[in-house]
Amino acid sequence: MIDDGLFERFPKPDYCLALHVLHRLPAGSVGFTSGWCHANMDSVDITIYGKGGHGARPHSAVDPIVTAAQVITALQTIVSRRIAPSDPGVITVGSIHGGTRHNIIPDEVKLQLTVRSYTDEVRKKLLDGIRQITTDICKTMRCPKEPLIVFDEGYVPAAYNDPKLTAAAVDVFRNLVGKGMVFEMPPTMGAEDFSHYARTLKVPGLQYRVGTVSLVRYENSLKADGKSLPSLHSALFYPKPEAAIQTALESMAHLAIGLLHE
Amino acid sequence: MRLGGDRLGRMKRLLPLLVAGMLIVNVPAQDAVPMRLRDDQSNAIKDWVKRHLADSVKTYKHLHANPELSFEELKTGALVADAWEKAGFTVTRKVGRTGMVGVLKNGAGPTVLIRGDMDALPVTEKTGLPYASKVQIKRPDGTTTGAMHACGHDVHSTMVIGMGQMLLDLRRHWSGTVVLVANLPRRSARGRKR
Numbered sequence: 001m002i003d004d005g006l007f008e009r010f011p012k013p014d015y016c017l018a019l020h021v022l023h024r025l026p027a028g029s030v031g032f033t034s035g036w037c038h039a040n041m042d043s044v045d046i047t048i049y050g051k052g053g054h055g056a057r058p059h060s061a062v063d064p065i066v067t068a069a070q071v072i073t074a075l076q077t078i079v080s081r082r083i084a085p086s087d088p089g090v091i092t093v094g095s096i097h098g099g100t101r102h103n104i105i106p107d108e109v110k111l112q113l114t115v116r117s118y119t120d121e122v123r124k125k126l127l128d129g130i131r132q133i134t135t136d137i138c139k140t141m142r143c144p145k146e147p148l149i150v151f152d153e154g155y156v157p158a159a160y161n162d163p164k165l166t167a168a169a170v171d172v173f174r175n176l177v178g179k180g181m182v183f184e185m186p187p188t189m190g191a192e193d194f195s196h197y198a199r200t201l202k203v204p205g206l207q208y209r210v211g212t213v214s215l216v217r218y219e220n221s222l223k224a225d226g227k228s229l230p231s232l233h234s235a236l237f238y239p240k241p242e243a244a245i246q247t248a249l250e251s252m253a254h255l256a257i258g259l260l261h262e
Numbered sequence: 263m264r265l266g267g268d269r270l271g272r273m274k275r276l277l278p279l280l281v282a283g284m285l286i287v288n289v290p291a292q293d294a295v296p297m298r299l300r301d302d303q304s305n306a307i308k309d310w311v312k313r314h315l316a317d318s319v320k321t322y323k324h325l326h327a328n329p330e331l332s333f334e335e336l337k338t339g340a341l342v343a344d345a346w347e348k349a350g351f352t353v354t355r356k357v358g359r360t361g362m363v364g365v366l367k368n369g370a371g372p373t374v375l376i377r378g379d380m381d382a383l384p385v386t387e388k389t390g391l392p393y394a395s396k397v398q399i400k401r402p403d404g405t406t407t408g409a410m411h412a413c414g415h416d417v418h419s420t421m422v423i424g425m426g427q428m429l430l431d432l433r434r435h436w437s438g439t440v441v442l443v444a445n446l447p448r449r450s451a452r453g454r455k456r
Contacts, residue, residue, distance in 0.1 A: 001358035010363055011439045013375035021414035168297035233412050235388040241319050246311055248421040253307040253428055258299040260436035262371050
């Protein structure tokens, strides 16, 4: 939308606001993080090329599945052995596809990765490492050609909540839902494309959290033997609609109307 | 009891610290975000939400049962845009394919943008809720998957729909311009995010 003139075709904002629901806060509460709050997100597509053949004659083939297995394991060493333990970084292979049947060695395997970081330096180390390790393992395993490694251009940069806007919002939230229902949260490795708004416009931006689960489920989840709450993206995630929507509407309207005056 | 001279000496030593402290305290006060909210405004908001919550929950349950994935949020976007238009916003449809923008100018003052996202995920819902999604979608590789608002963006869409109507109804309580955005992921050609 930004590429399609969101900030040229419409009035230029002085403030950008958004919210996101959260599975591990009680409905009726809000959460906030001041400053850096969401990570850089890169998406990487890798195709590993082998030489297909019969599953009973692996010596006459180049098995891209065995190669992919080695690549995946070695990629995990980028974070654990190349990045300082104090610097956050994540490499997750979220998708792997190759082959059609038990006894056929396929021609190729496709991997999809999500890569998270906060600093430019760590981001570069992670992406460079993925390219180097994947290319070199494919070479070691005698793949007939170099792997295809595509870094998605639509990378999502880390998100920043303006500390002054956040402080003003927290005052409003405490009056609205009560002090005990306003939670300060640490930064996450999640990514959020809302980061583009304040970053592109160079104006204060804030995305805060809105709780979703009933107080009973929330309190139960805090017990040592309690049931953990299904996270966002889980097939079992569900908010308590009435309380979550009430808090979403009231909190956002308080911020907007609080800012909208001469 | 300490002698006066000692106290004076201590005060002299502390003076630079005191001045520095006052300066530090003053900096945020000058730059602070001008957030001003009167009780009547706060009460008007709470009262509006009380009166419209049932409608919003109905909208939410409809959205939850009818999820759409990134770049396919055509029905969700239309629903959001129709609601804003009905509320009197100037609506521009299909900004960046499926994005929607609603603008309401209401006198002098700043411009505030409020973003809500609309997209669901390729997850097969297992909540067993009466309004659970039963939507199945065909993927580019020919397989099918369920679609679900597993990231809660149905709450966000419901929020921006409600904000349109509320800000219009409460327009005597604020002054400035509101830009509502129902958004889709930026530039990610394959529609992946988070």
